[in-house]
Amino acid sequence: MVVIQCPHCQEDVGLEDGETGLFDCHYCNNDFTWDGGLQTNDLTDKFLVFLFSVFSPSLSFIASLLIMFILGGGGGWAALGYFVISVGICLFYTTILAIISVLKKNKPLSQGIGLSLLVSILTIFMVAETL
Ligand SMILES: [Zn+2]
Numbered sequence: 001m002v003v004i005q006c007p008h009c010q011e012d013v014g015l016e017d018g019e020t021g022l023f024d025c026h027y028c029n030n031d032f033t034w035d036g037g038l039q040t041n042d043l044t045d046k047f048l049v050f051l052f053s054v055f056s057p058s059l060s061f062i063a064s065l066l067i068m069f070i071l072g073g074g075g076g077w078a079a080l081g082y083f084v085i086s087v088g089i090c091l092f093y094t095t096i097l098a099i100i101s102v103l104k105k106n107k108p109l110s111q112g113i114g115l116s117l118l119v120s121i122l123t124i125f126m127v128a129e130t131l
Contacts, residue, residue, distance in 0.1 A: 005107075007032050046108040053097055053112025058119050061090035065127065083127065090120055 003012045009028040022033055064086030071082060094113060101109035 004034060006030070049106065050108040050112040053101070053109045054116045054119070057090055057094040057097065057113070057116045058123070060093050061086060061120055061123060064089055065123075087124060094120065 001014055002017060003014050005011070006013050006025040006027060008025060008030040011025065011027040013023070013025055013027070015023065015034060020035055022031055024031060064082070067082065067086070071078070094117060098110065098113050100106070101113060
């Protein structure tokens, strides 16, 4: 049994494993096609995708911040330069993930990215305070 979202009304619709083709939604009675598994349906997978999208941009950001502190020596224009670069890398990475999540209509991925953006913005403010 797989559970997918109806593309018309976003309700969860249960289908038998391996079933593909045209289906009627019980909620809105619209037809939709299902090709059998490009979407992530398993709850554990959704959670892992969510965790990945929350933490991977933050991790890339934290890693570049660490490099900044080691190389930048804790101050001055060099540190600011590394800070801007790490923010740039993080934003670039998050934007790519966001585009993928929209293209794949992957809800946990976009939710995770939203949360991750929030965390990144908070981190940027915290680091900016210490500079
Ligand atoms: Zn529907």
